[in-house]
Amino acid sequence: MHHVTAHVVWFDDLKRSDVAKVGGKNSSLGEMIQELGRHGVDVPPGFATTSDAYWHFIDENQIRESIGKSIADWTAGKASLSETGAAIRQLFLRADWPAATAAAIIEAYRGLADRAGQPDVSVAVRSSATAEDLPDASFAGQQETFLNIVGETELLQACKRCFASLFTDRAISYRQTKGFDHMKVALSVGIQQMVRSDIGGSGVMFSIDTETGFDKVVLIDAAWGLGENVVQGAVDPDEYQVFKPLLNDPALSPIISKKCGSKTIKMVYGSAEQPTRNVPTSKAERAAYVLSDAEILTLARWATTIERHYGCAMDMEWARDGHSQRLYIVQARPETVQSNRETAVFSSYKIKSKGKTLVKGLSIGDAVVSGQVCLIENARDIGQFVDGSILVTSTTDPDWVPIMKRAAAIVTDHGGRTSHAAIVSRELGLPAVVGTGTATQILHSGQEITVSCAEGDEASIYEGRADYEVQTLDMEDIPATKTKVMLNLANPGAAFRWWRLPADGVGLARMEFVISNAIRIHPMALVNFDSLTDQSAKAEIAELTAGYADKSAYFVDKLAEGLARIAAAFYPQPVIVRMSDFKTNEYAGLLGGAAFEPTEENPMIGFRGASRYYSPRYRDGFALECKAIRKLRNELGFKNVVVMIPFCRSVAEAEKVLDVMAENGLKRGESELQVFVMCEIPSNVILAKQFARHFDGFSIGSNDLTQLTLGVDRDSGELADLFDEQDDAVKWMIRSVIGEAKAAGARIGICGQAPSDHPEFAKFLVECGIDSISVTPDSFIAVKQNVSEAENAKGAAGTAPLG
Incomplete structure (x- = not known):
């Protein structure tokens, strides 16, 4: 049994209700040791000094009055903050340990050493502040931590320095701003066996x-x-x-x-x-x-x-x-x-036009801000900060907080998502870009830039003031609908931004985006890495795939991982992943790709989609795509992933592709695997009944279907007026295939751009009886409202004939 005194308590004897006695950190460690050890969570042993020990130290040394006087002089303007802090810290550091407290700390330290079987065990000494009247106040990161403290003399000295750290300039000004009484906050010291990290x-x-x-x-x-x-x-x-x-x-x-x-x-x-x-x-x-x-x-x-x-x-x-x-x-x-964030409302930022990209980093927050750079290298110079500008610096620590509050955005060279700059920016609701590596070398004070954290995990800093718009979405305004409304997503980095939307899954996850952004290498260049002739591409590929003996495994891992983020955002709802749908000129643009692609006159209706998957030219590349989907479903566990085949021209082609997939371990119907087909060629509509025998569902690609129904190149500027998804011929195609699919018992949705651009088009689709409509996240609410109106009208009219 541990000997418990009023001065020291072992973690084993603490619970989270002991916050007033030992502060948040220490009570939490005790709670975990008592409650979670049996669940396998390991916490290193230790003990804490109590708030009583702190007050005893102050009273034995009779310094309470001097502390109060120093604070009073400061608030009256008779002394500066730094003079006041230094004076109070000296009072602690010059004071003597009360005999009983010192004895209790030393006895516990020896007990810890016995447990560890090391005479002078190395410990971490951490401060945990506690306010009697407000035990849950956040004093995070304000007090000191001392690591690798060895021996009794060093330990007592470190504990005293912890007490003194309650009066760092930063801690004093924080309490003053928050209105805490300085004489009501005590400090508990946690002494924990060092993990040899x-x-x-x-x-x-x-x-x-x-x-x-x-x-x-x-x-x-x-x-x-x-x-x-x-x-x-x-x-x-x-x-x-x-x-x-x-x-x-x-x-x-x-x-x-x-x-x-x-x-x-x-x-x-x-x-x-x-x-x-x-x-x-x-x-x-x-x-x-x-x-x-x-x-x-x-x-x-x-x-x-x-x-x-x-x-x-x-x-x-x-x-x-x-x-x-x-x-x-x-x-x-x-x-x-x-x-603690307001969850019902969120703002969505959309960049319309922007200058060139100057630097990239990790995005914190999801806003866009334009403004002037204020570059400050050293905390000594923070007096030069211009309010409302964008702070650019190499790294921040708590000394920077006073000016961070006044910045429009923050950019740092170093740090990850849990760095000080990231945490403070989130608390202040500011966009920040951390870990840019080179911002302080590239940007200069007075320069006009736009910081964008609205485009996913990776943030960009653009030259000049970009043109952007802000939309506020309110979750309360979204009606429930029978027709499923899903999202079209491409960028894994942005998928988590939309998890609060009540979407029925993802109707189109574009594999190409992951390949061109996260992988960047043509799959055939990885399969044939050893025989590549383009030396510069080979060197770049070697660098990207460093650590992979088998270069193909890089493609499989990165593709599975990118798609996993999209699959996770809406799990367990279905996420329909379309297999790669680049055109030959786009594949050729991937690293090492030019050697494996034919040059085509008209790539839009050339060697693309299903025809590639069983062709000797790309079959091995498709095998890697299949492997990635298998990994995603079977090893990572995302069974909600549905596979979709694009640009499938004939029923014979459908059979060939399904055979190749089965050879690569993706067999339709096995371990719940569903396979859909894009409906984007008139042949898919004309033979819908036959296609429905081979696939579990259809997804209408209105862009390509319009292009091939009207014979209009969807990218042609000259013919822009003729390209219209709402043309009667296109509507006939859509109405027909919905009818055929329903008759055959197959699911049918749409993932093309039409309903996102023309939310009223959703009404036509509902009248036709479509199962699901998949749209871009920013148009989700508008489409949902249109679908709801159409469903209500349809319900009121009874079973009106289609047309």
Whole structure:
């Protein structure tokens, strides 16, 4: 049994209700040790000093009055903030430990050393502030942490420095702004056995997507060495995303995104004078992922366990011991930004025209802002900041907060999604672009730029002031409809932005977007990598696929991962993935692609779609697409994915493609696999009954169907007036195929552009009895309203004849 005194309490004896006694961090560690250890969550042991110990320290040294006087002088304008802070900190640092408190800390430290079987065990000493009247106030990141503290003398000194850190200039001004009484806030010190992550790795994780509030993913950031660099944003970490609903099945590996960060430095143990220091990482460390897939899944499962226990989204810190290779949770607290966001309304930004792209990075938030750059390299110069401008700097820490509040947007060279700049920007509701690498070299003060975080995970900074519009969408205004209204999505990076829309799934996920943006290499160039003759393309491909012995596996992994994000956003609703539908000139534009593509006079009606999939020219490339879909469905677990075949000219062609798919492990009807076909050629309409025998459903591609019904090139400027999806001939085609599909018992939807551009076109489709309409996210609400009106009118008219 641990000896409990009024000064020190072991984590094992703390619960989250003890916030007033030991602050949020320490009570949370106790709660996890008591409640979650049996669920496999590992937390390193330790103990905390109580708020009583803090007040005892102040009263034994009789410094309460002096602290009060210093604060009074400051508020009266007799002393500066920095003089006041320094004076109060000196009072603590010069004070003596009350004998009973020092004895209690030393006794507990020896107990911890016995447990660890190391005489002078290395500990992390962290401050946890607590306000009696407001225990849940967020004092995050304001007090000090001391790592790798060894021995009793060092420990007592570190504890004293923690007490003093309650009066850093930053903490004093924060309490003053928030109206906290300085003499009512106490400090508890947490003393926790160090996890040897200096020779392992560490990082941060959230049980929610920090950008969009999407609650079905765990976001994990990871770097080599001690975790301080990740928290402060001094390093660009690896980033992993895991899909929570599929974590329960041990046969699946639902990791939907893995990005390798540059991780240029790591924090390691230093000397007694300076317990930690940063050193450069090796080339091998930079190129490698910090966590294995198994470790990523373990941490994600822990995150869901912790979230379930606390009943809210959580923000956690983890570490891996380099000796034992064991993972630990070293901190957990409620996530405060996304979980408190106004969810019923969201603004959607759309860029109409823009200047050239100057720099890219990770997008934080989802807004667009134009303004002037204010470049500040050093926190010493923050006095030069111009209110309302766009702050550009290499990295931020809490000293920057006063000017961040006054910025229109924030741009940094370093840091990931859990860096200081990212977290503060989210809290302030500002768009930010982090981890650009070069913003401070490319941008200059006074320059006019546009910061866009509205185009997905990757943010862009454009030259000049872009032309953009803002729409406000209110969820309450969206009517329910019998006709399914789905989304057309291409960009995996933007998929999570729309998860709150009550969409019935994804009617069209365009594989080409993932191939051209995330993969960038022609699949046949990967299959035939060794025999490529274009040396510069070969070198670039080698660089992109570094770490892959089998170059084809790069294509399979990246494609499965990109599509997984789209499949996850609307799981378990159906997500219809169209197999690659580039034209030959577009395939030729991929790295290494020119060697594998014929030059065509008219690519629009040339070697495209289904005809490629069984052709010796592309068959091996199609096999990789099939492999990626298999991985997506069987290994990641997204059984809600439906496959769609584009540009299928004849029934014989349909049979050939289905055979090739089956050879590659995608057999229609096996493990719930459905296969749809695009209806975009008049032959698909004329022979709809026969096509329906081979496919589970049709999706009308109104753009191509219009082009081929009217004989008008959809890209021709000269004929723009003739290209009309609402032409009577096109409407006849659509009405006919809907009737045929229904008669054959096949599902039929539309994924073409028409209803997005002309929401009233949705009424015609409803009258024809279509099952689903798939539209771009920004037109979703308008289409939903039109569908609702049409359904009500149709219901009122009874069964009016079609036409």
